Structure formats: structure tokens, C-alpha cells
Amino acid sequence: MSLLQVDAVYGGYGAADILHGADLAVEPGQIVVIVGPNGAGKSTLMKAAFGLAKVRKGRVAFEGREITNLRPDQIVRLGMSYVPQEHNVFPSLSVQENLEMGAYLRRDAGVARQMEMVFEIFPRLAERRRQAAGSMSGGERQMVAMGRALMVEPKLMLLDEPTAGLSPLFAEQTFDRIRDINRRGIAILMVEQNAKQALAIADQGYVLAMGRNRHGGPGRELLADPEIGELFLGG
Amino acid sequence: MVLADYLQLLSYGIILGSILTLGAIGVSLIFGILGFAHFAHGDLMAVGAYAALTVVVGLNWPIWAAFPFALAATAVVSLVIDQTLYRRLRRTAPVILLISSFGMALILRSVIQLVWGSQDRVYESGIQLPILIGGVAIRPNHIIIVGGSIVLVALLHVFLRHTRMGKAMRAMSDNVDLARISGIDTERVIIWTWILGGALAAAAGIFLAMETRLHPTMGWHMLLPIFAAAILGGIGRPYGAIAGGMVIGIAQEMSTAFWSPAYKPAIAFGLMVLMLIIRPTGLVGARR
Amino acid sequence: MIEVSGFLGYAVFFLSLAGIYGILALGLNVQWGFTGLFNIGIAGFFAVGAYTAAILTTPPSASHLGGYGLPFLAGAGAAMLLSGLLAVAIGLITLNLRTDYLAIATIGIAEIVRLVFKNEAWLTNGVRGIPGISRPWDAGALGYLGVIVAALLLVYLAIERARRSPWGRVLRAIRENEPAAEAAGKNIFRFRLEAFVFGSMIMGLGGALYAHFVGFISPEAFEPLYGTFLIWVMLIAGGSGNNRGALLGAFLIWLVWSATEIFTSRLPAELVTQAGALRVLLIGLLLQVILLLRPEGLLPEHQPKVKPAPQSKE
């Protein structure tokens, strides 16, 4: 049974569909990457899986349980968290408070332990736990955002372009952190513009165009496919 | 005028500033959480003041005993308004809430007038003897108003900084979508926002009535200075509202040394306009 | 000069005020209905119009500025001009901010206008007001109703024309989808300012017509809130964005308002002072009911069914 299963999903934000039959599967512990041209509907697909965009037709399931069009807070409870592409931290809250908000649904003793784990992955956040997130650099903010999403101890984390706007060095580090998180048993579904780097660490990749999958396969295979390289990865 | 006269005006400014701060915090919280300027907030202050009067007259209690009752009653009124009216209108554009709250301001005011009439009222008649401190006359009520406001603001601070709900409120005020994604129950946050906003408005109304008198239009006349204070502090930021309230309060009272007191509201307006021109995001912070 | 009395007299009185409210509602429609600009300081622009007309057209007086004894049309023109200038000043400051700021600024302006007219006796004779504002062209009550109706028609035609023009289409585009309009290269700020000033000038004209209708104005006459509020309810009830809706709303709400007065004036004497509050309460509740049940108003703005999808905040 797949962790996340998206079957032939149509939908979007209003009258017109953005997604036209998108499919996707994430197995436990995998890193899955979605690439594709701008406006292809990559973010929309993620939002549809997370209850933020409307699924008009088709089905989304998490651990075999149907979650189509559930509210985000219901989905979070099941063990899936989401880091939007932009505006993904609470700027006036401190780093620690941002993390606490990620654990808002939890009232158990594990929260402190989980925060220690986040600080282990991102030592920089531990140093700056009292600083307001809004005053941090783009790279640090991305850490806060991922840290917040980790606080629910998700089985699957959705990341929308985690390296957008970061310098190549920071992007490289972010990919390392993502692998780090993944090694702790958390599956990752991410959208990436840095397609080559992302596919290189992906167990599975999807190429999305015009709201539907054009290709799918293990990351390295997609990278090696000359047609895909030409069409979507900029040669 | 001598120095003592200015200090006297300053003391009035601090008193007015305390009252404005309590109102402006509510306006700012509501704006941050719900995204609209709550035009009935001044009249909510009047509701609080009259709720206290009802207890004072009805049960013959002293005003300090009526105080908690009035805060609770006003919080309930705010909640009822939100749940019966604003909640249904939230699904449409925020600007509809603006219109609705404008209407609500008049509804509250008319109800007050129907129940209590439009004469001036006071909680207790008789004049309090002032104490002279360095040539500045201070009445016991003044100390209650400023002290009470400090206590309330401190309590609010503890709530916002150290409770789960308080942090969720600040989070939602920062970014509603991200709050939802994090699993924050935004409807509960809204309920708490009205409870706090309503209670603080009631306190502001009671303090205002202690300092001046009760009248059905008392709240409406505070609306402009309250919003000026909230904007000065950067609307949506409750901490800014404290600074904004003090600046507006002191400026309004000090201005009477130079201009006719009739133009006090114009001072608030002038400062607000100045702020909108030079720094629309407010004294502290960057939020539109 | 024909004077009318009795029921006909009341009908003329009723229709004259309905006409003036109609003009104000049309002015608000340009601002709110077309453009989405939130003005709750209508009373301020209205008062500026009324006082301008009064000061310019009354015979010389020792108790206030002027009067200059100018003709009606000069007074009305100046009323529009001054209201427009006030709108330019407010608009320049607030129109590139969220509409909430404009709303608050207009409250402030209305309040300050009232304070100035109340306290600057050299200008306006303060609370004692300006008397002796005569109707133009020696018109009787009926004749002046004709003047009001003519003005209303002119305003209606002008606004209706503006609505259908490319200018009006841009306003709607801005209101519906600001980013798209901006992307299309429209200077949003300028269009907004034009609409705000246009609407405010119409409100100033309404004020001038009112001054000549009542013949005496004082700050009391501009119970700032009730007037503004009533006009808002008129526009929302009639259908914002629709000029005929604005007129229908003005007529119906004015009818309701007047009818409640007939009703409340029969109340026992001890309740009469409360009557005003009761009427405001009823109108306030009416507004909420309309917002809940029929926010588009009686005559909704006609527009294609497909609305742009709501923009998420992201």
C-alpha cells in the first residue's frame, strides 16, 4: 500500500480545472520529485493532495484511507505536513514559537523531543531559537519552515520548491538536509526547479505538464532520458 | 503656561492614552485575525460602559465590582455578534464585514439609547478630591485608569507570549493560511479574539466613562482616535497599539495648550494622515 | 410663485429629498459600486457642498463669510469643485492603501469638516448656522423639485455614460481583479482617484441642492452618521454597481425612513425622544438582513456569470 496515492485527479481553484488527470504515488520512506515547466500545476497538485485546492474528480488516499477534499487540519492529523513555496514562516514569531505552532495539534510529551530532533537536523535554529523568523535570511527561513512541518512527526512531508531563491551553496545544503530528514524514515514529496539535483536524490520522479503527468520513473532514469532532458530540464 | 500646566496636560494625555490603547489593541487584534477594520469597536466600548452602569444602578454595586461583570458581558455581546452575523459574512469579501460593522455600530448605539436614553450619566456623582503631586492634580480615578490599563496590558502580554492560544493568535495574525496548514483551529482563535477584544473595549469604555461621563455617542467619538492609534502602531500589531495609543492620547491633550480643545479629534486625524503618508506600515513593523 | 400645501406639499417635500438622496446614492455608486472605494464620510462632502453654496449665494452678511450673492449655478459649481478638491487631498493619501484606510480617513474628514463648520464662526456663523438661502429663479417648492429632478437626470445620464465607457470598464476590471488590471498596464491609482473625485463632486452637488431646498443650514443639519449611513443602506439595498438600483434603493429606503417617522411620531410623548434611535435600529437591522440574504441588492449589477476565481493569499 502506498503512503500517498493520487489517482486521475481533476481540479483547481475555481471554474476552470488546472489539473487534468494527474497521478502520483509515494511509497513509505521514498523521496519523490515533481518537475515540470512553470504553470504546469505542480503546486496545485500538491495543494490538491493537502486539501488546499479543490479536487473535482479523482481520488487522493493516504495510507489507503481516502482523504480527498479533507481540510488541511484533518490531513495534518493523519501524518502529512506541507511547506508552501512562499510565506512559509510566521514572521513575528520566534523560531521556537514557529516550531510550537507546527506542533499545535499535539499535546503529548513528545513535542520537546521532536524539537530537539529538529535542532539536531538544523543546529542553526537552535542557536537562533529566540530570534523572530521574519528577521532571518531566506535559507534560514526555509529551515524554520521545514522544522515547523517536522513537528507533527509526519510520515510524509510535502515541500514546494524548497530551494527557490537560494544561492547554489544554500540549495546544496538544503538538499542535504532533505536527505537527512528522509533518512529518519520520513517520506518526501517535493516540487523542484533545480530538476537535475532533485532528481539525482529522488527514488521516483514525475514530469508534469499542462496539469497531467507526461513521464514518470525512477529519478536517475528520468535524468538519463534525452527526450525529457530536452523538453523539461533545459538540455 | 508654566511647566506644571504642561505636566498636567501630559497626565491627561497618559490617561486618554491608556483608554485609547485598550481600544486600539482590540481593533488591531481583530484586524490581524479577521482582516477587517471593526467599525463597531467604539460602540462596543459604550456597551461595556453601560453594562457596568446597569450593574451599578441595578444592583447598587460599586463600579469596581461591576467591572468584571461588564467585561464578561461585552465579551459575550461581541461573540454573539460575531457568531450570528460576522461569521456568516466572512465567506464573502472582507469589505462586506466593514459595511456590516458600520451598521452594527449604529445598532449598538441605538439600543443603548433606547435602554438608557440620551442624557449624560455618571457612575457616581460627587467630586473626587485631587491629590497634588508636584503641582499636578491627580484624582484617584486617574490612578485606577492608568493602573488598570497597565494590569490589563500586562495580562494580555502574558496571554499572547506564553499561552498556546495566545501564540496561535499571533500566528494567525501573521499568516492565516499557514496557521490552517499547521492545524490551528482558526474558528477557535477567532472566538478568543472577540472575547479579548470585547473585554478590553469594555474596560476602555468604563475608564472613559469614569474620566468623563456616559453618553450613547461616547464610543463613536472614540472611533477615530482608536483607529489613529492602531494605524500609528501598525494595524494588526497589538504591541504597536500601545505606542500608538499613548502617542495619540498625549498629542491630543497637549494640543489643547495651543489649539481649541474642539479640534482634538483633528490632532488624531492629522497624526494618522501623517503616518499614512510617511510610513503606512506603522511605527513598528511592516504590514499593510 | 405657486406654493403647494397638504398632501401634495408633503409629496413634493418627500420627492425633493428622495431626489437629493438619489444624487448622493449615485455619487456613492461611482465610488463603491463601480470602484470598490469605501467612503463613510459622505456627510463631509455633502456639508462642504452645502456650505459652499450657502456662502456663495446668500446676500452679504456680517455673521459669516460672504455671502457673495452669486447665482445658483455658480454656487453649485463651486460646491462640486470644493468637494472634489477635498477628495483629491484624501485620495492622494489613501487610495494606494487598503480600502480600510480610506474608510477611516473619510470618517476623519467628515468629523473635521463638521468641527470646522461648528467652531469657525467667522466662516459659517458656527452653530447658529446660515439662514436665508433662497431657491434659485424664484422657484416655488414644486419648481425646485423640477430643478432637483433635472439635476438628478443629468447626474444619472453622466454616470450611466461613464459606466458604459472604456473608463467605466477599467474601473470594474480594477475592482474585480486588480493584479490583472495592473498587468494590463492600467494606472490603477489614477483611475481610483478619478472615480473618488467624481463621486465626491456629485455628493457636493447634492449638498448644494440640499442647502437651497431647506434654506437654512447649521452643523446640526449634518447629523453626520445618519445621513451617511442611510445612503449606504440605499445603495446596498438597491444594488451597488447598478445606477437604477441606486435610485430604486434611495427611493425605497427614503420611503421606509419616512414611513417610520410617521409611525414613531404617533408614539406617546415620553417615547418620542427615543423614536430616532428606534428608527436607526430598524434601518441597521434591515442592512444586516440585506447583507445576509441579498447582498447583491434588488437590482444586481449585470455582469457575465463567470467571475474570476478568488485569489488565495499565497
Ligand SMILES: Nc1ncnc2c1ncn2[C@@H]1O[C@H](COP(=O)(O)OP(=O)(O)OP(=O)(O)O)[C@@H](O)[C@H]1O
Ligand atoms: N490560487 C489560485 N487561484 C487561481 N488560479 C491559480 C491559483 N494558483 C495558481 N493558479 C493558476 O494555476 C496554474 C498552475 O499554477 P501552479 O502554481 O500549480 O503551477 P506550478 O507548476 O507550481 O508553477 P511554478 O513553477 O511557477 O510554481 C497557473 O495558471 C496559475 O495561474
Ligand SMILES: [Mg+2]
Ligand atoms: Mg509552484
